Amino acid sequence: MMIATQSRLATSAPDHATPLLEVAGLIKHFPIKSGLFGRPSAVVRAVDDISFTVVEGETLGIVGESGCGKSTTARLLMHLIAADAGTIRLSGKTAGTSELPMKTYRSRVQMVFQDSYASLNPRMTIEDSIAYGPGVHGMAGDEAARRARRLLDRVGLDPKRFAGRYPHELSGGQRQRVNIARALALQPKLLILDEAVSALDKSIEAQVLNLLLDLKDEFGLTYIFISHDLEVVRFMANRVMVMYLGRVAEIGPANALYKASRHPYSTALLGSMLSMDPDHRTERAPLTGDPPNPINPPSGCRFHPRCTFAEPVCSTTVPVLAAAGNDHWAACHMAMLASGHSNAKDTAV
Amino acid sequence: MQPNTAAAVAPAYASDAIERSPGYWATVWQRFRRDPVAVGALVVISALILMAILAPWITPQDPYKGMALRRLRPPGTEGYLLGTDELGRDMLSRLMMGARLSLFMGVTPVLLAFLVGTSIGVAAGYVGGLLNTVLMRTIDVFFAFPSVLLAIALSGALGAGVTNGLISLTVVFIPPIARVAESVTTGVRARDFVEAARASGAGALSIIRHHVLGNVLGPILVYAMSLVAVSMILASGLSFLGLGVRPPEPEWGLMLNTLRTAIYTQPLLCALPGVMIFITSISFNLLTDGLRSAMDIKA
Amino acid sequence: MLTYIVKRLLYSLPIMLGVSIVCFMLVHMAPSDPLVSVLPPDASDDLKKQLMALYGFDRPYVEQFIKWLARAITGDLGTSIRTSRPVVREVMTAVANTLSLAAFATFIGFFFGILFGFIAGYFRGTWIDKLASVISVIGVSVPHYWLGMVLVIIFAANLGWLPPTGAGPGGSQNWIWNWEHVRHMVLPAITMSVIPMGIIARTIRALVAETLSQEFIVGLKAKGLSSFGVLRHVVKNAAPTALAVMGIQLGYLLGGSILIETVFSWPGTGLLLNDAIFQRDLPLLQGTILVLATFFVVLNMLVDVVQTLLDPRVARS
Numbered sequence: 001m002m003i004a005t006q007s008r009l010a011t012s013a014p015d016h017a018t019p020l021l022e023v024a025g026l027i028k029h030f031p032i033k034s035g036l037f038g039r040p041s042a043v044v045r046a047v048d049d050i051s052f053t054v055v056e057g058e059t060l061g062i063v064g065e066s067g068c069g070k071s072t073t074a075r076l077l078m079h080l081i082a083a084d085a086g087t088i089r090l091s092g093k094t095a096g097t098s099e100l101p102m103k104t105y106r107s108r109v110q111m112v113f114q115d116s117y118a119s120l121n122p123r124m125t126i127e128d129s130i131a132y133g134p135g136v137h138g139m140a141g142d143e144a145a146r147r148a149r150r151l152l153d154r155v156g157l158d159p160k161r162f163a164g165r166y167p168h169e170l171s172g173g174q175r176q177r178v179n180i181a182r183a184l185a186l187q188p189k190l191l192i193l194d195e196a197v198s199a200l201d202k203s204i205e206a207q208v209l210n211l212l213l214d215l216k217d218e219f220g221l222t223y224i225f226i227s228h229d230l231e232v233v234r235f236m237a238n239r240v241m242v243m244y245l246g247r248v249a250e251i252g253p254a255n256a257l258y259k260a261s262r263h264p265y266s267t268a269l270l271g272s273m274l275s276m277d278p279d280h281r282t283e284r285a286p287l288t289g290d291p292p293n294p295i296n297p298p299s300g301c302r303f304h305p306r307c308t309f310a311e312p313v314c315s316t317t318v319p320v321l322a323a324a325g326n327d328h329w330a331a332c333h334m335a336m337l338a339s340g341h342s343n344a345k346d347t348a349v
Numbered sequence: 350m351q352p353n354t355a356a357a358v359a360p361a362y363a364s365d366a367i368e369r370s371p372g373y374w375a376t377v378w379q380r381f382r383r384d385p386v387a388v389g390a391l392v393v394i395s396a397l398i399l400m401a402i403l404a405p406w407i408t409p410q411d412p413y414k415g416m417a418l419r420r421l422r423p424p425g426t427e428g429y430l431l432g433t434d435e436l437g438r439d440m441l442s443r444l445m446m447g448a449r450l451s452l453f454m455g456v457t458p459v460l461l462a463f464l465v466g467t468s469i470g471v472a473a474g475y476v477g478g479l480l481n482t483v484l485m486r487t488i489d490v491f492f493a494f495p496s497v498l499l500a501i502a503l504s505g506a507l508g509a510g511v512t513n514g515l516i517s518l519t520v521v522f523i524p525p526i527a528r529v530a531e532s533v534t535t536g537v538r539a540r541d542f543v544e545a546a547r548a549s550g551a552g553a554l555s556i557i558r559h560h561v562l563g564n565v566l567g568p569i570l571v572y573a574m575s576l577v578a579v580s581m582i583l584a585s586g587l588s589f590l591g592l593g594v595r596p597p598e599p600e601w602g603l604m605l606n607t608l609r610t611a612i613y614t615q616p617l618l619c620a621l622p623g624v625m626i627f628i629t630s631i632s633f634n635l636l637t638d639g640l641r642s643a644m645d646i647k648a
Numbered sequence: 649m650l651t652y653i654v655k656r657l658l659y660s661l662p663i664m665l666g667v668s669i670v671c672f673m674l675v676h677m678a679p680s681d682p683l684v685s686v687l688p689p690d691a692s693d694d695l696k697k698q699l700m701a702l703y704g705f706d707r708p709y710v711e712q713f714i715k716w717l718a719r720a721i722t723g724d725l726g727t728s729i730r731t732s733r734p735v736v737r738e739v740m741t742a743v744a745n746t747l748s749l750a751a752f753a754t755f756i757g758f759f760f761g762i763l764f765g766f767i768a769g770y771f772r773g774t775w776i777d778k779l780a781s782v783i784s785v786i787g788v789s790v791p792h793y794w795l796g797m798v799l800v801i802i803f804a805a806n807l808g809w810l811p812p813t814g815a816g817p818g819g820s821q822n823w824i825w826n827w828e829h830v831r832h833m834v835l836p837a838i839t840m841s842v843i844p845m846g847i848i849a850r851t852i853r854a855l856v857a858e859t860l861s862q863e864f865i866v867g868l869k870a871k872g873l874s875s876f877g878v879l880r881h882v883v884k885n886a887a888p889t890a891l892a893v894m895g896i897q898l899g900y901l902l903g904g905s906i907l908i909e910t911v912f913s914w915p916g917t918g919l920l921l922n923d924a925i926f927q928r929d930l931p932l933l934q935g936t937i938l939v940l941a942t943f944f945v946v947l948n949m950l951v952d953v954v955q956t957l958l959d960p961r962v963a964r965s
Contacts, residue, residue, distance in 0.1 A: 487666070493667045493941050493945045494941050495940070496900075498940055501906055502921075505933060605794060605797070612800060620801065623798070634785055635785065638785075
């Protein structure tokens with residue numbers, strides 16, 4: 001499986017010259033209401049000032065524990081919830097402004113949800129579900145229906161057998177193929193896959209992942225692949241972004257990050273993966289301490305209460321993303337020059 | 350790997366080649382048909398409606414013309430199958446004619462309240478936030494009145510008459526329907542397929558029309574139908590009190606009222622209009638029960 | 649839990665304000681002049697104006713409402729236009745009569761409703777269950793005012809066992825607990841009890857069936873728990889819901905008694921409302937409805953609070 005991947009990734013090597021998506025300063029806080037008059041008593045800092053870019057043709061993987069803000073990020077990118085602050089630019093144009101109205105933006109960026117059943121309208125046939133999006137954008141009914149059937153064929157479902165069915169008549173894997181076809185119906189440039197294969201059986205998961213790789217080549221797509229499953233992300237992604245409590249902990253090329261992560265959290269997270277090679281299995285418990293709580297995140301570096309390398313500077317100063325290699329960035333005081341951490345270098349190498 | 354499919358339409362994609370599953374309502378109808386009680390109720394209601402429509406042409410006697418000499422004849426009198434009322438008018442003809450106003454007064458308020466209540470509830474449920482709070486707290490105020498009291502108070506204040514009766518009953522049924530509509534819409538709104546529709550760039554109205562209504566109308570409809578029986582009893586009750594239909598129009602509730610004076614002399618005659626109300630309301634209740642269980646599909 | 653109860657109490661305040669606005673608007677919605685029942689048809693405009701000013705009907709609505717509400721809170725609901733007696737006195741006498749009738753009816757309705765519901769739920773799926781559900785469908789479908797007439801025909805007109813109308817001998821207006829008065833109450837109370845009977849039977853049947861099919865009951869039975877022991881568990885599970893339905897139904901009967909009271913000439917709020925409507929005595933109409941709605945709101949609140957005390961899970965949901 002891995003060998004096949006390597007060759008595929010090589011063929012679709014990202015073109016670094018054109019950033020397709022630029023995200024800057026994205027923030028989303030959810031107020032928690034309680035008390036007698038429903039006043040907000042606390043906020044969940046679900047996404048707290050994150051910035052990143054996605055290059056055309058690549059796959060950016062986003063990983064992290066549940067509650068780290070991956071799914072909120074996806075929903076913010078899709079503008080399903082309004083951001084408190086931050087801009088999203090697609091091919092240099094800011095989404096939601098006159099140069100790129102939200103409706104147009106939403107035809108270029110599409111999303112596949114985790115729950116294959118909940119994301120299909122139970123009262124609509126498969127064909128109608130797929131054809132709905134093009135219809136919204138002004139395509140005539142029969143043309144949209146033809147596109148739907150063609151896409152069904154393309155995702156491996158015989159239109160003759162499946163187009164007139166209802167979601168409950170399909171298996172989970174078939175439904176997720178339908179969801180992929182629905183997302184492709186608007187001919188997007190960027191596809192956000194939010195835990196899109198996490199609910200599937202392992203054998204079905206592999207088939208759907210291969211389908212996604214095929215479709216990427218065929219339609220020239222760019223993926224944001226969100227998953228808690230690090231193995232799957234390694235299989236799919238060119239670059240990986242690690243999130244922790246609403247912040248970016250580390251972002252870099254998948255190979256470099258998996259081989260030599262520069263943030264202790266990434267290291268711990270990767271350490272929790274079961275290695276195929278018995279010689280490389282880690283002995284120590286990968287993550288210790290309290291589980292992260294986004295309501296009252298720790299001061300300074302949010303990971304410091306659980307970090308084995310924590311020093312005084314970590315609880316006082318918020319680390320910024322610092323260069324940690326070729327296109328590789330980490331938000332750790334150990335990776336920052338002259339940060340005050342004993343493991344940090346004082347001058348550039 | 351297949352090449353990117355060109356615009357040409359392969360025969361397999363033609364519309365008539367597609368195998369189609371029966372839709373939700375077709376499945377519900379299949380299940381409903383197998384329920385003899387529900388089908389029986391549907392037949393009775395259809396017969397009543399047909400009778401109401403055809404009444405002016407099929408009544409054996411003139412329902413308005415009385416004969417002072419033939420007052421309060423018992424059922425079975427020659428020429429008057431169900432007897433005559435306190436003004437000597439033919440009971441059978443008046444009961445048939447009465448179906449028009451009784452059914453109209455019973456069904457219309459629920460129909461109107463269904464339209465208004467669904468609109469309010471779906472808007473409140475879909476938009477949420479402040480609009481939801483304002484609409485739903487207003488609805489709560491009307492819930493503080495028992496329905497019979499509210500109906501009588503409103504039509505009492507507005508004055509007797511068919512229109513005022515309809516308005517009062519409609520106002521009574523809007524809050525419960527709106528509350529049900531709000532709660533099912535809130536449930537559907539949180540589902541991923543609504544999010545997916547928003548992600549495809551669709552506006553609120555398109556989403557409500559294509560994704561929300563199809564999933565909420567069923568439960569709201571069943572609930573509204575369960576109110577028809579209540580509405581029949583209440584509407585006739587208003588006329589019984591003298592707040593609805595006015596004489597000499599035949600209406601079952603009003604007939605029950607005017608015949609009360611004969612309760613000792615012709616008890617059977619007095620009970621007849623009530624039997625009609627009872628038959629209608631029990632049929633609607635059984636129809637609703639049948640529809641509810643037919644719609645209870647696990648999928 | 650205390651927070652929940654306080655919240656629930658505070659929540660009733662805006663509801664009561666809304667209710668009073670609706671009651672106030674009832675009078676101003678009326679198409680006819682509020683003084684129509686006291687003015688002679690040939691009254692001069694001057695006299696009309698004088699009377700309007702006397703009753704305060706010439707002031708702006710908001711001012712009228714605030715004054716009316718302020719007085720209503722202190723227990724002054726104005727004066728009946730027809731009888732010139734305070735509305736509160738008229739209403740309270742009637743409420744007492746309706747309350748005794750409704751309480752009696754609730755008791756009968758619940759006794760039989762719970763009995764039918766329990767039997768149906770316990771023998772679910774059998775012919776007893778089917779019979780009980782037929783009875784409950786009839787119960788919710790029957791026009792109760794008609795049922796009242798049928799009962800009068802059978803038990804008063806034909807058999808002569810019970811008096812057909814009134815609250816007591818000789819047109820008594822005040823309810824007293826004696827044999828003669830109880831005899832007058834039997835028919836209206838049975839008629840009224842049919843309304844909650846069907847609903848409570850359905851609720852109890854569902855609750856009992858659900859409790860019996862739960863795993864812990866099956867487990868207890870397997871451990872050799874007697875059927876009486878099982879019954880105890882079922883009652884414990886069904887009681888809070890049964891109580892809630894009972895409270896709300898009592899409220900409905902208080903407000904919904906008008907038709908039955910008309911049939912039986914029972915001197916309660918229903919008959920009072922009937923008089924107020926047909927004599928166009930709007931202050932009386934307004935006052936009666938306000939008092940009944942207040943009863944209903946308070947009753948709903950009490951039901952919620954008591955239910956919370958019995959079953960703390962309610963507060964969290």
